[in-house]
Amino acid sequence: MIATRALSKRYRGGQLAVDGLDLTVPAGSVFGFLGPNGSGKTTTIRVLMGLIEPTSGTASVLGRPVPRSARAVLPHVGALIEGPALYGFLSGRDNLLRYDAADPTADPRTRRARVEAALDRVGLSAAAGKKAKAYSLGMKQRLGLAAALLQPRRLLVLDEPTNGLDPQGMREIRTLVRELASDGTTVFLSSHLLDEIEQVCTHAAVMAQGRLIVQGPVADLAAGARSRLVVTTPDTGDAARILKEQGVTDLVVTETGVTAEPPDREPAELNAALVTAGVRVRGFGIERASLEDAFVALTGEGFDVAG
Template sequence: MTPTSGSVELLGSPIPERAGDALPRVGALVEGPAFHPYLSGRDNLLRLDAADRTTRSSTARRRVDEALDRVGLLAAAGKRYRAYSLGMCQRLAIAAALLTPKDLMVLDEPTNGLDPQGTREVRSLIASLADDGTTVLVSSHLLSEVEQVCTHIGVMHVGRLVAQGTAAELRGDRESEARIDTDQPAEAAAIMRELGLLDVHVVRSRAIGRLAGVAPEKVVSACVHRGLSVTGFAVDSPTLEDIFVSLTGEGFDVSG
């Protein structure tokens, strides 16, 4: 693959010219795990470690076992890879990326195929990696996952980066919605309009409006002062899914 224009720099090294300098500091999970089915998990990692010229073979066994331990796979290290479940395969792939300390981890769908406990463990693993000073880049379609794990988010659409920033920045001007459950929704809607909420509307016994900078507690106290019986109040922030869809559009079409 050759670029039509521009250049790429990774950890300070131009790519692909000096890829050999940068790549040892990058751990990656690319398109799911891939290992030799007839070798054990440990042997697969030893093989990968032997391929790495920057590591010392005398410490290989210890580092392999540490990496396996970190992903909770030490008990199954001697099993052939073919006997592993999808979640175990995924863990082994993460262990392979952990064999040496890394500055950057690129994890493609790291929780794919993991059970809820496994998902939680990966989440805490990512957090501990980040605490050690490693930059972790997660690519995922599971937006709730992304929301829980990530400090910065980039949205890709048809091969282009359409938005990038912290989670708060991405939300940007997409304001939160306030909704009030009451037996007099029309009155509640009137109060909301007075306070300056936008797009106020009534859905059955519920009044909904965009906050537009109004403090949510003011809405509640105003309603209560006017003698409305408020049975429920909530502020809905736009989910990442809402933001994603608003950036990339709806629909199932694959753009070639």
């Protein structure tokens, strides 16, 4: 659905925002595009949507080159990029009616029905009559998403779609993304929230400082980081000593317990050894590696760094 080859974008003044990007988005996937703020995600999306020209390299969307074929491609793509552009003096409903009227492929006979369906889908039916300037940031995000859903789309491109939403709103958007994917829409989702990507995406790519670090199925990316043995206990010193005697390596002692390299032997045997030695074990288990663990393992840095 999306492919780039050696894609680069350098702005005036020499800033290299995207550096040699090779990206492949499979059809039918929910693809998470990850990276800290300033990593090149939005610049890449703007190239894919034909809003800016790349400095070098190529990009294609739905099998057609962009920006050259943008007019043919974009009617099949819904997008929410850097927040919605709204007419503040119009109601939410009237904004969507204006958006739809500007689409030459939209059927005017079904316009109002489609607008009401889109408003309902993002939970804005009750506020549809309010002027957009009175909307909160989260409501504006919802309205922008509704605009992207006015017609069936083969591809949906969302740039930080949960920006400004409360936890309940974030859950609703995640549910909506899953529903769209189950209906056959490919979703390309840009975010700097690792937990969000891990919960909803089937595939992901990680950007840092304009370069692609890794891409692939989310499960495979997380598997690239090590799981950890986690023992919660107030007797941290004794726990570390017993685990070391049992052949456990790479121990890290914290205020609340001990973490270590997962053992080769049966974990239940280690737990029994701790209890037999009088260690008060309040929690014991193997903690699965997360996407955040994979990112730190790949880059050696936290995810909220500037770049």
